Amino acid sequence: MAAAAALLFAAVALLTESAAALPAWLALGGFTMVLVVVDIRHHLLPDALVGPALLVGILTISAHGLAAGDPWVVSRALAGSAALFLLYLTLALISPSGMGMGDVKLASVAGLYLGSLGWGPWILGAAAGPAIGAIIAACMLVLHPTNRDTEVAFGPAMLTGVFTVFSLVNVG
Numbered sequence: 001m002a003a004a005a006a007l008l009f010a011a012v013a014l015l016t017e018s019a020a021a022l023p024a025w026l027a028l029g030g031f032t033m034v035l036v037v038v039d040i041r042h043h044l045l046p047d048a049l050v051g052p053a054l055l056v057g058i059l060t061i062s063a064h065g066l067a068a069g070d071p072w073v074v075s076r077a078l079a080g081s082a083a084l085f086l087l088y089l090t091l092a093l094i095s096p097s098g099m100g101m102g103d104v105k106l107a108s109v110a111g112l113y114l115g116s117l118g119w120g121p122w123i124l125g126a127a128a129g130p131a132i133g134a135i136i137a138a139c140m141l142v143l144h145p146t147n148r149d150t151e152v153a154f155g156p157a158m159l160t161g162v163f164t165v166f167s168l169v170n171v172g
Helices: 002-015 022-042 047-068 071-094 101-117 119-143 155-171
Strands: none
Touching: 002 022, 002 155, 022 047, 022 101, 022 155, 047 071, 047 101, 071 101, 071 119, 101 119, 101 155, 119 155
């Protein structure tokens, strides 16, 4: 766990183009490490973690927008947060057994960070989480073909999608 956290923080520090954006992405990295472990072990994304992740994200992205003199970063982030939350809420209401409310709430965090990168990255990130989740589920079926009832934690896939898009935006 410590090695994974160190790699994530080092990658974020190396890839973040703006020093003003660094605190926001490092904060997300910290929350990610804890949320991934909790979701894999307990299939739960606790409000006690997701709520502060959203609040810290709003505050640090707002500080980034102010420091960069770009208020659109903040408005895009907030709109991205609301849009991804509503998309996941709709999916959860259509198929309650397919997605938990923790995933819906985490979508607001993912949408916030993706929105801060722009609408193109937001779209890519909104698609990346489910795609990564599908790959993980397919691997689980291959590894355990007789156990089709195994639930796959979706939070790790969603957060991996966010950091994958972050990497693509900052490298590409």
